[in-house]
Amino acid sequence: MRVAILGAAGMIGRKLAERIAATGLLGGKSVDAMTLVDLAIPQVAEGFAGTRDAFAADLSAPDVASRVVADRPDVIVHLAAIVSGEAEADMAKGYRVNLDGTRALLEAIAEVEGYCPRLIYASSLAVFGAPFPAKIPDDYYLTPLTSYGSQKAMGELLLNDYSRRGFIDGIGIRFPTICIRPGKPNKAASSFYSGILREPLNGQEAILPVGDDVRHWFASPRSAVEYINHAATLDTAAMGAQRCMTMPGVSATVGEQIEALRAVAGDAAVALICRVPDPAVLNIISGWPRDFDTARALSLGFRAESTFGEIIAVYLEDEMRQKP
Amino acid sequence: MRVAILGAAGMIGRKLAERIAATGLLGGKSVDAMTLVDLAIPQVAEGFAGTRDAFAADLSAPDVASRVVADRPDVIVHLAAIVSGEAEADMAKGYRVNLDGTRALLEAIAEVEGYCPRLIYASSLAVFGAPFPAKIPDDYYLTPLTSYGSQKAMGELLLNDYSRRGFIDGIGIRFPTICIRPGKPNKAASSFYSGILREPLNGQEAILPVGDDVRHWFASPRSAVEYINHAATLDTAAMGAQRCMTMPGVSATVGEQIEALRAVAGDAAVALICRVPDPAVLNIISGWPRDFDTARALSLGFRAESTFGEIIAVYLEDEMRQKP
Numbered sequence: 001m002r003v004a005i006l007g008a009a010g011m012i013g014r015k016l017a018e019r020i021a022a023t024g025l026l027g028g029k030s031v032d033a034m035t036l037v038d039l040a041i042p043q044v045a046e047g048f049a050g051t052r053d054a055f056a057a058d059l060s061a062p063d064v065a066s067r068v069v070a071d072r073p074d075v076i077v078h079l080a081a082i083v084s085g086e087a088e089a090d091m092a093k094g095y096r097v098n099l100d101g102t103r104a105l106l107e108a109i110a111e112v113e114g115y116c117p118r119l120i121y122a123s124s125l126a127v128f129g130a131p132f133p134a135k136i137p138d139d140y141y142l143t144p145l146t147s148y149g150s151q152k153a154m155g156e157l158l159l160n161d162y163s164r165r166g167f168i169d170g171i172g173i174r175f176p177t178i179c180i181r182p183g184k185p186n187k188a189a190s191s192f193y194s195g196i197l198r199e200p201l202n203g204q205e206a207i208l209p210v211g212d213d214v215r216h217w218f219a220s221p222r223s224a225v226e227y228i229n230h231a232a233t234l235d236t237a238a239m240g241a242q243r244c245m246t247m248p249g250v251s252a253t254v255g256e257q258i259e260a261l262r263a264v265a266g267d268a269a270v271a272l273i274c275r276v277p278d279p280a281v282l283n284i285i286s287g288w289p290r291d292f293d294t295a296r297a298l299s300l301g302f303r304a305e306s307t308f309g310e311i312i313a314v315y316l317e318d319e320m321r322q323k324p
Numbered sequence: 325m326r327v328a329i330l331g332a333a334g335m336i337g338r339k340l341a342e343r344i345a346a347t348g349l350l351g352g353k354s355v356d357a358m359t360l361v362d363l364a365i366p367q368v369a370e371g372f373a374g375t376r377d378a379f380a381a382d383l384s385a386p387d388v389a390s391r392v393v394a395d396r397p398d399v400i401v402h403l404a405a406i407v408s409g410e411a412e413a414d415m416a417k418g419y420r421v422n423l424d425g426t427r428a429l430l431e432a433i434a435e436v437e438g439y440c441p442r443l444i445y446a447s448s449l450a451v452f453g454a455p456f457p458a459k460i461p462d463d464y465y466l467t468p469l470t471s472y473g474s475q476k477a478m479g480e481l482l483l484n485d486y487s488r489r490g491f492i493d494g495i496g497i498r499f500p501t502i503c504i505r506p507g508k509p510n511k512a513a514s515s516f517y518s519g520i521l522r523e524p525l526n527g528q529e530a531i532l533p534v535g536d537d538v539r540h541w542f543a544s545p546r547s548a549v550e551y552i553n554h555a556a557t558l559d560t561a562a563m564g565a566q567r568c569m570t571m572p573g574v575s576a577t578v579g580e581q582i583e584a585l586r587a588v589a590g591d592a593a594v595a596l597i598c599r600v601p602d603p604a605v606l607n608i609i610s611g612w613p614r615d616f617d618t619a620r621a622l623s624l625g626f627r628a629e630s631t632f633g634e635i636i637a638v639y640l641e642d643e644m645r646q647k648p
Binding site for chain 1: 415419427434453463464465466467468469471474477478481482484485488489565566
């Protein structure tokens, strides 16, 4: 099986490529060729026995999409995107990469006769906007309140339409907020959700800008990769026309995150969390969803952690090399 | 006030231009300039006292959108679209005109500093797809099952996003099926809804391809023009981020249409309806919506007929010049 990963230099793309390299498999099938694409040239995961190609390119630029589909990958994982903050700050760039890039990929696929790859599309909780119910079901209407969310919702419509017409066999995955992200804090409003756990686990202070009662939707990086692994060979016959859905995750408050940290690392770790309320951050995340009904994804076999303790355990195992 | 009508050669565009020409008004405000654009050069409505410009152009072609916004119309009515059947038959053309054309217009507007026109966007019931509830509310999720419906749903997302960012003051109008359309039958699957009334009212036979129990959502051409008239100067402050909604209309079965015809034109007219069941037509329209909850549009002051008898009366008055 041939696999192409667009956005392969990002955290999920990199981990996915590493997993394929380590196991030789995606969705239980043997992978004999892997193409990795990102704006910066992606590192080729070590240990992969198959044919590898990696190049730096912008999917929305001419001929890049044709190059991606030139060797007809069986599975295309489309993670390439301008993230929320940048898409809001630079509207033209967001539409160009997130909408035009996705269309360029779909058009390049449609132009190849007799070709209908599995296309796994990274969508986002940002397709939903307040107000919403306590638990958001998959048939809740899409009311994005950012340009990024609008672009992702348009991508979902394209994925459904091109699937219906038989050009692709698409699956759209709305990722939970990934936690604990490895590495350093970033400028995303959501950065603290990982930071208040990651920094104390590494003996460092972390800033908590919101109150303990703030609730959000999470899964581990390992689950993020596993969604893609599962989607790669999932039978889509039962999915019908609606190809996009929210992935399973853990709904947890900041207070529950902190208690999960205390359970594994004690009071000393929790004491490293500095409460510095930031009304700007609170204002942004107050419009974010808190909980989801993911019955559809669960019925299709998608899985994630079921407690925040499990999410922390994944970080300890995968990033700090602690045995379970 | 300056008004631009894109798609001005279509039935609704033409009637809108005629109304503005006859009254000198749109939304109660005086119109002193009117720009009419369509693929074929639109007829300039007679009797208009203001400045007129009419030209043939494809909105998705380079520089056409800039020309439309060059004299900064206060209200832009965007009716230009490839219709459902053609967008399904020619996918590239549908995306080019319906999606790229709309984006080109929005981008041309965004490029003019300090300019924020009222943009009235013609959306469609085709943004909804089966299965749906008996009455579809405005917060029902969009599940288009055609490329046309997908393009219109993407246009709604664009309208919301560009409104949120302050480039336009947008209102998206989901038109009911317009009935009784004047003129000749066409190849649309919905053509018979007008034909079974229009032809008998003119002493001619009409084909009815479906059963009496088929239910659908209707309004008159006069209501279609009045939605736009109302939207032109409506205060959008209370609309929030969701700028698109289904317009009020009449939910009626074919049997109710026929009884309304009998009430005004008698058994002889009804006898001109020939029942020739067509499973292909039935199959297409069985996926169409039947009834809507339009509380939101009603609360914003949009109105339509409340019985099918009124819809027929509008045809008699406006197209057959019969006094009410």
